Structure formats: structure tokens, C-alpha cells
Amino acid sequence: MGAVTVRRLALATCSEVPDLDDEGRLLLDALRDAGAEVVPVVWDDADADWAAHDLVVVRSTWDYAERRGEFLAWADRVSGLTRLENPPALLRWTTDKRYLADLAAAGVPTVPSAFVAPGEDTAHPYLDVEHVVKPSVGAGSRGALRFGADEADRSRAHVDALTRDGLTALVQPYLAEVDTAGETGVVCIDGEISHAFRKGALLAVGDALVEGLFKEEEITAREPSPLEVEVARRALAAVPGGSAAPLYARVDLLPTPDGPLLLELELCEPSFFLDTAPERAASVAAAFLRRA
Template sequence: MNSVLLATSRDWPAGEPGHETLDKALIARGIDARWAVWDDASVDWVGADLVAVRSTWDYMTRSEEFLAWVHSVEATTTVLNGADVFQWNLDKGYLARLGDVPVVPTRLVVSAAELEATVAEFGDVVVKPRVGAGGIGVTVVRRGNAIALPDAPVLAQPLVTTIHTDGETSVFVIGGEAVSMVNKVPGAGEIRVHEQFGGRTTEVAMSGPESVLALEALRAAAEFTGRPLDYGRVDLLKYDGNWCVSELEVTEPGLYLDVLPANAEVFADLVAARLG
């Protein structure tokens, strides 16, 4: 029986929300899978036939340590997507490298003067840490307010007001296919759609334009390493009347298994295929 380790973090030792559906799907395919905390020194990563990085949601403050761990595991074991993919995906500066793919306008800023110029260009802007997740450290800088650059490297994007009307759409691409989609809306007084900030997530029917753009974005991102990506979640916002990419999550995107239990079956099929 093939052995698979699903990497998680100490805050989620049993796995991501809804993990029971993935556990069952892997067992049904004859796969011996268990969740393991990525920085637990007692875990025998070398003994696994495959490692899938899942809910390692503490990596953003330890990115160098996380990447070193992935490289060490990948030296002897197959890792889905892989260390070189995680390397570029941890820094949201990749948004400036997607070629002709429609992306929410993104400026990589390293000084308060550059941030001030971005505010002059777009008006109200959203400032995000270039290395971060879960909406942590995301702020809004409004035109006319005092501007101070955060300590860490940041990117700035125009505040997309449709977040309050259309929300954010996320398309899950697994094994090269767009398989499911959710819509996420922020809570009152927020622009962040994450549950910890009051956001709500609901399943929506697959739609052509969004799925086509998601596939286009992952194909463009695949050029960074020269091979197709195993999985990814593409977050989209409607900007100037068109869907645009706001982020690509290809390191540890939550599968929203509590909302989309069918994602477990597709992800388990991917794991089985990669095991051969």
C-alpha cells in the first residue's frame, strides 16, 4: 500500500477543515495517508511515497525554514507541485510576471514615495505583504491620508469595490481541470473575505469565463518552472467590468472541503495518479 503524508501545521494537527472527506477518499483508493505537522522532527518524511502540502498555514512568518524543509523532503520523496513552485508562489510579486493574463493592477513598492505614487494613480489602494496569507497584514490606504510604508516588502493594488457586490470568486484547478468554484464575500466593514474576519463562502456553479481565466493563469504560471502544476486555487475579482486574477494559491490552498466535499474525490484521484 502506498504511503502518503499530508503536511499540516501545529494549529491544524488533524488536517484542514473537512479533512474527513479527503481521508475517506484516499482510503477508498487503497492509499495509506496520514496528516503530519511539517516541522515535527519525529516525522519520517523520507519513508513516504508522496507528500502533499496542505494546511501548513504558519509558514508565512517562517518562509525560509519552510522552503528548506520542502527542499529536504523533495530530495528523496515526491512533493506535489514542488519546492520550486512554492519558491515563487510565496512572494506575491509573481502577479507582475503573468504576461497577458488579466491581473488586478499590481505595483511592487519599496518606499513610501512609491506607495504615494500608487495612491495618486489609483486612489484608494489595498496594501498586502508580499509574503503572507490569510489576510494578515492587509490594509487599505485611502487617498488623502498619511502614508507610511510597512516594514516588510509589500505590493499595492487598487481597492476593487466590487468585493462588496460581486465578492471574490475562487476556482479550484486540480490535475489540469477546473473542477469547482466558490464565491466569498467579506463581513461588514471589511474587504477581507476570510472566515476569521467575518467572511462567508458558498459553492457556486462552474462558469465558463471564470474557469477559462483560471486555467489560463495556471498555464502562464507553469512557465515559471516549465511543467504543469498539480493543483491550484485561482482567486478572481471583477475589475473595470472584467474578471481579473487577484492571487494564485499553489502552495497550500485550502480545498474548502467543508463547503466542497467533492474536491476530496478529485484531489484523491490526483494523488493516486501521481503515485502511479
């Protein structure tokens, strides 16, 4: 009999949830059931020994957005010591929503998006319709506000506040079908669709900015429609390096009368919402182990 190789994995998390969230712990158990040695490690823990792991998987690193440069430098460093998923180039690409312009140019049906960089005029193309202003680098709905068609001054003030902070503002029409139909998140593992979920609408006109790491979300299981599956596949195929490059991806889609549009292609720390599809935990763990 040959020696059994035990694979050692680290699930990268943040100091707010050092022992992972519920889903992270579900994944940890599934990986242990598959025979791996797995520990959660806080990504900015200076004492962490990344080289001691065969694979580091980014999971609940929810505090990266305010420190993106530091986070990407961390990713570069870790990938020099061991294998990091998703790889640094994909983390860099996905953590700035300016990638939406790449995907639209590649023909992926994408939510119409305009960008205002620091120093540019705060007037934008969606001032006359109901719209959303959010930072191009951001997560958990932080920094996102919805404005009515008659709120040009407030909208421009928010663009001004974001750009004064050195951020690029992303401006989109508010796609109101989400209020009834919800958003669809399609979770892809190793280039294949694993499962999907429904997320309730998150933004109301007049809401204040979110405090904390994320806005509370209402999630339920959902079977993606054939059109949603098609747009998800097209988005995945447009990832730099192709659909098999990322270990995991989440394609978030908003409904419109003309079909689903891509809102986000999340390759950094998307929740998989495995609690809505617990039967998928073992296959997700197996995919992680194939890369270890």
C-alpha cells in the same frame, strides 16, 4: 495475483491544526477509501520521517508566511527524500505575490499591482484612490489593510511598517465590486478545473490588522462564469512549467465592470473548500494518488 502496492501519503499541516482542518480530514477519508495509507504530519516536526511516504502533499501549512525561508528549505529537503507536491520551485514562486508581475507580463488579466521594496520611497501610484496595502509574502489576509482615497498618510505608514519588517509591500486599487459580487476561487486539480466557490469581501476601511492565522471567511458554492473559466485557464497556463505542473492550484478572481481579474494564483496551501463540493473529494483523492 500480483502484490497490491499500498501507497503511503502524508498531508503536511501546521502545529496549530496537527490533525488537519475539516477539509483535510475529508480528503484523508477519501484517500483511505481509495486504499491509501494516509497520515497528517506537521511540517516543522523535527521527528517526521518524510522518506517513509511515497508522496507528501502540502495542505494546511498556514504558518509558513512568517518563516518562508525555513519553509522553502524544508520543501527542498523533503523533495530530496520523496516526492513533494507542489514541488519546491512552485512553492517558492507562489509564496511571493511578486509573481503577479510575471502573470501580467504574460498577458493574464491581473489586478493592477505596484510593489514597494525595503528602502524605497513609500509614495505609491494608488494613494489618490481607494486601495489595499498588503505584504507580498502573506496569507489569510494577514498584514492587509484597505485605505480610502484621503488616507495617504496612514497608507504610507503601513507601507513603511511592512518594509521596515523586511517585506515588500504590494499595493493595488480596491476593486469595489467584490463588496456585492464577492471573489471567485477556481480550484484546479491536475490541470483541470474541479469546482469553484464564492468568497465574501474581507476588507473594510478602518479595520485593524488580523490577529491569528487568517481572517474569518464567508464561503459558498458558485458556478464560475465563462469569463472566469477563461481567465482561470490562462492563469494556469502561465504557471512555470505549464498547467499540468502543479497537482493543485487555486485561481482567485476579483470582479470588475470589464471582467474578472486575477488576485492570487495559490499553489502552496490553498483551501479547496471541498465542503461546498463534497462530491469532488473522490476525484481529488484520485489525482493525488496518480502522483504517488
